[in-house]
Amino acid sequence: MAGLPPGLLIRTAKQVWTTLWQTMMGQMAPSGKGGDYQRPESAFRHEIALDSTYPPAAHRYRLIVGMGCPWAHRTLVARALKGLEETISTIPVVPSPDEGCWLFETPFRGCRTLPELYRQAQPGYQGRATVPVLWDTQTATIVNNESAEIIVILNAAFSEWASRPAVDLYPAALKADIDQWNDRIYHAVNNGVYRCGFAQTQAAYDRAVTELFEALDAIDQALAQRPYLCGDTVTLTDVRLFTTLFRFDVVYYSLFKCNRRRIQDYAHLGPYLRRLYQLPGVAATCDIEAVKRDYYGNLFPLNPGGIIPSGPDLEYLTAP
Ligand SMILES: N[C@@H](CCC(=O)N[C@@H](CS)C(=O)NCC(=O)O)C(=O)O
Numbered sequence: 291m292a293g294l295p296p297g298l299l300i301r302t303a304k305q306v307w308t309t310l311w312q313t314m315m316g317q318m319a320p321s322g323k324g325g326d327y328q329r330p331e332s333a334f335r336h337e338i339a340l341d342s343t344y345p346p347a348a349h350r351y352r353l354i355v356g357m358g359c360p361w362a363h364r365t366l367v368a369r370a371l372k373g374l375e376e377t378i379s380t381i382p383v384v385p386s387p388d389e390g391c392w393l394f395e396t397p398f399r400g401c402r403t404l405p406e407l408y409r410q411a412q413p414g415y416q417g418r419a420t421v422p423v424l425w426d427t428q429t430a431t432i433v434n435n436e437s438a439e440i441i442v443i444l445n446a447a448f449s450e451w452a453s454r455p456a457v458d459l460y461p462a463a464l465k466a467d468i469d470q471w472n473d474r475i476y477h478a479v480n481n482g483v484y485r486c487g488f489a490q491t492q493a494a495y496d497r498a499v500t501e502l503f504e505a506l507d508a509i510d511q512a513l514a515q516r517p518y519l520c521g522d523t524v525t526l527t528d529v530r531l532f533t534t535l536f537r538f539d540v541v542y543y544s545l546f547k548c549n550r551r552r553i554q555d556y557a558h559l560g561p562y563l564r565r566l567y568q569l570p571g572v573a574a575t576c577d578i579e580a581v582k583r584d585y586y587g588n589l590f591p592l593n594p595g596g597i598i599p600s601g602p603d604l605e606y607l608t609a610p
Contacts, residue, residue, distance in 0.1 A: 295441045313441055314591040315490055318390070325491030326498070327484055332436035333417050338447040344426055344433050346447045351433065353440075354381045354404070354423035356392055356483065357577040358584025359369035360480065361437040362422040363533040368441040370522065370571030373453030378444070383421060387596075390418055399430065408432070438472070441526055454570075459526045467520045471527040480534050487546030487592060494546065503550050506559065513558035517565060524569065532566045536576060539602055541585040556607055569605045578604060 293299075319327050337541070338344045353369065355362035369378060383392035383404055392404035401407040405419040411432040424433045424440050432439050442460060449455040460468060480500045485498035509531070512519060519527045534542070535553050542548040554560040567573055586598045 311591050312490065315488065318589070318591060319484070319488035319490075321488070321490050321494070325489055325492075326495070327481075327488035327492035329481055329484070330418055332420070332434075332439075333415070334411070334423075334435045335433040335439060336433045337439075338424075338433065338443050343429065348377045348448070348451045349379075350426065350428055351378050352381050352425040352427060353378055354383060354398075354407075354421055354425055356383050356385060356584065357580035358385070359421050360533040360537055361420070363575060364437045364529055364534070365422045365424075365440045365444060366575035367529045367532060367572055368444040368526070368590065370575050371454065371459060371529070371569065372444060372448070372457050373445060373455075373571070374448050374451070375571070376453070377448055377451040383426070385584050387590065388587045392421060409557055438476075438530070441529060445526065457524075459524060459529060461523075461525070464520045464525055468525050468527050471519055472530060474505060475509075475527065475531055476508045478502055479509075480530060483534060483538070483542040483546050483548050486548050486596060487542065487589075499548065499550065502548060506551070506553075506556070510559045513562050517562070523568070528566060532563070532572075535563045536567070537581055537585075537595045540578060540604070544599065545585055545589065560606070564607055564609065573608075 291302065294302075320330065322328050336342075336344055338346055340346065344351075353362075354366055355365075355366060359592070366380070369375060381398055382395050384395060385391075386393045386403070389403065394404070394407075395400060398407060399410060400411065403419075404421070404423075405415075407423075408415045408417075408419040410430070420435060422437050422440055424443065425431075426433050434443065445457075445459045482498055482505065483504040486495055486502060489498055492523035509519065516522065518524050519531065531609050538553045543552055553563055567576065581600050586593050587596055590596070
């Protein structure tokens with residue numbers, strides 16, 4: 291039996307795959323006109339404050355987290371640095387490769403999936419059901435689902451119960467500096483790696499990858515002068531940068547095509563990553579196997595075969 295002529299087979303396969311790829315990418319990663327990835331805004335933005343609906347309290351709030359997610363990871367690192375592990379417990383979710391959403395390891399409030407819980411918190415909710423979630427057990431709702439805000443809350447609202455209450459990740463004297471770095475790092479690095487990986491045109495990828503490595507070079511230079519980005523102590527900027535750097539050589543370098551350079555090859559960024567990793571409580575928040583499984587195993591349009599690579603060797607993180 292004669293097969294299809296190879297040229298026709300290749301052209302057909304390419305056309306079918308490209309159409310499917312664009313459809314899936316459009317769902318997974320909404321993009322603008324130029325094919326640039328556009329991250330949707332978070333919907334729940336309450337604070338924790340005295341005399342408010344959500345007052346500070348021990349054992350009242352929960353963090354819903356997926357271990358692969360860099361945004362959820364920020365909240366685990368802030369929680370660890372403050373020593374809030376006892377005060378705020380976590381509820382783990384894992385990604386479902388087939389349903390495209392997070393699943394509870396054990397049903398929570400009768401919900402099997404995170405979207406169900408979002409709809410419990412806000413009937414009719416149509417947006418993305420993302421992690422992290424800061425959940426209030428008392429009113430049974432979502433206080434906040436924006437990691438950038440949750441880490442500010444964790445830094446300030448629970449010091450009374452913290453085992454390291456003196457740690458201040460957002461000191462007033464450094465606020466302007468922290469905010470400035472955060473803006474640049476969010477766009478070029480934290481979201482920048484996603485802009486590379488989720489780019490739907492060559493031009494969008496080229497823009498993102500150039501901005502990413504320009505920012506990494508600038509950060510590397512800044513770190514030649516001081517141990518942490520804003521000086522001698524760890525701040526929220528370092529927390530926000532850490533969770534992206536931790537994933538960089540493992541997934542972003544290869545899966546997201548951020549491969550001009552590895553973090554461990556930078557003169558200052560490499561040791562900086564190691565320094566942060568070795569701070570008390572931080573290593574326990576890092577689950578490299580979950581990171582690999584969640585990215586390579588679940589971002590189907592980027593890795594249709596679902597093969598999870600064996601490397602790289604991360605021993606350098608624990609080196610002195
Ligand atoms: N702005 C959010 C973004 C969080 C986010 O995008 N989380 C991803 C996991 S890495 C997620 O839960 N995605 C599920 C979805 O989009 O359906 C934050 O920083 O808290």
